[in-house]
Amino acid sequence: MPRISVVIPAYNGVSRYLEQAIRSVLAQTVKDFELIVVDDASTDDTARLVLRFPSARYYKRPTNGGQAVARNDGARLAKGEFLAFLDQDDLWEPTFLEETSAVLNAHPETALVHCDGYQVNERNEILEYDAAMKHANSITQMLRGGHDMATSGSLFRKSCFDAVDGYDESLPVWEDIDLAIRLYQRFRIVHLPKPLYRHRLYGRNASRDIPSERALLGRRYFLEKHGPACRPGTPEARALARDWAQYYSDLGKALLQAGQTKEARRALWQAVRHDPTNHTVFLRLLRSFFQG
Structure with missing residues (x-):
């Protein structure tokens, strides 16, 4: 053997x-x-x-x-x-x-x-x-x-x-x-x-910054699976909030590219709610109002 x-x-x-x-x-x-x-x-x-x-x-x-x-x-x-x-x-x-x-x-x-x-x-x-x-x-x-x-x-x-x-x-x-x-x-x-x-590593084009629907679904499942291990008030809980903010930010970015502006704004609002200190997400949310 x-x-x-x-x-x-x-x-x-x-x-x-x-x-x-x-x-x-x-x-x-x-x-x-x-x-x-x-x-x-x-x-x-x-x-x-x-x-x-x-x-x-x-x-x-x-x-x-x-x-x-x-x-x-x-x-x-x-x-x-x-x-x-x-x-x-x-x-x-x-x-x-x-x-x-x-x-x-x-x-x-x-x-x-x-x-x-x-x-x-x-x-x-x-x-x-x-x-x-x-x-x-x-x-x-x-x-x-x-x-x-x-x-x-x-x-x-x-x-x-x-x-x-x-x-x-x-x-x-x-x-x-x-x-x-x-x-x-x-x-x-x-x-x-x-x-x-x-x-x-492979050379990729600029679209690599837009996550796929499959990747976003996988990330959401991952965060829901391991979120309960992050007890409130701990560094892990604060990290979880930032990770959720990043998820919703990427979801909003993907929805904006797909022309789903209202859905993108909802996702970006969720990102801001999870991490109000993320100025990049807040600016992306503001820009969405000028995209239709």
């Missing part, structure tokens, strides 16, 4: 660097692992690409379920004591599994070890160092103790992953943050301050 199970969720991976991700797994200095590629109902030749690697187990979902669903499917297939997920457009440094598994081996009470990484461009050129401890005044950080665990930069103890029921499949966004919060509430998490993975 392998010690480590590696899961790569894939969707149309032929043009999205899947082969590079697989090769970065096979190049690991530790060889006691299994590789599972979960094809999330791709419409390209992802199957043919994966089957070129005899050591990879290939599983194809009948319908597209999204990242959280594909990762959970891979976890159910996994046989290892430890569990790692690598996104198809990310890469591991050769010692990722060796160094992270050494931490879990040395600390049996630890549920998760996560490391720093690099942000790289589409040509795998380093853009910046990404430190994995962040202490922003947001519940997305505060409720997980600052552990900004990247999916591709983490190694789980599978029994702990299973104990919290894995990823929340209802979340289309922030499912990794939600998982980190639930693990942090019950187990020990360790940060390894070494850059052992690479996260690929």
Whole structure:
């Protein structure tokens, strides 16, 4: 039985660097692992690409379920004591599994070890160092103790992953943050301050500042799910108010772009109500009255 199970969720991976991700797994200095590629109902030749690697187990979902669903499917297939997920457009440094598994081996009470990484461009050129401890005044950080665990930069103890029921499949966004919060509430998490993975960034146009309806729905679900943990009068409650203000501000921005001016104003009023000190939102609200 392998010690480590590696899961790569894939969707149309032929043009999205899947082969590079697989090769970065096979190049690991530790060889006691299994590789599972979960094809999330791709419409390209992802199957043919994966089957070129005899050591990879290939599983194809009948319908597209999204990242959280594909990762959970891979976890159910996994046989290892430890569990790692690598996104198809990310890469591991050769010692990722060796160094992270050494931490879990040395600390049996630890549920998760996560490391720093690099942000790289589409040509795998380093853009910046990404430190994995962040202490922003947001519940997305505060409720997980600052552990900004990247999916591709983490190694789980599978029994702990299973104990919290894995990823929340209802979340289309922030499912990794939600998982980190639930693990942090019950187990020990360790940060390894070494850059052992690479996260690929893509060039995007200016419309990236307008969140999608799917992203907004996911954020609302996340805030409603974790809001009750933020007791009134605490720093977490103040952070929650700011996060709700940001949500309503982004909702208002999206509604303004869609020409739904009255609905946008209602959302922006909610943002001001949650955080009256946010002058940017107040100005956006005022500008909305000149947009029809």
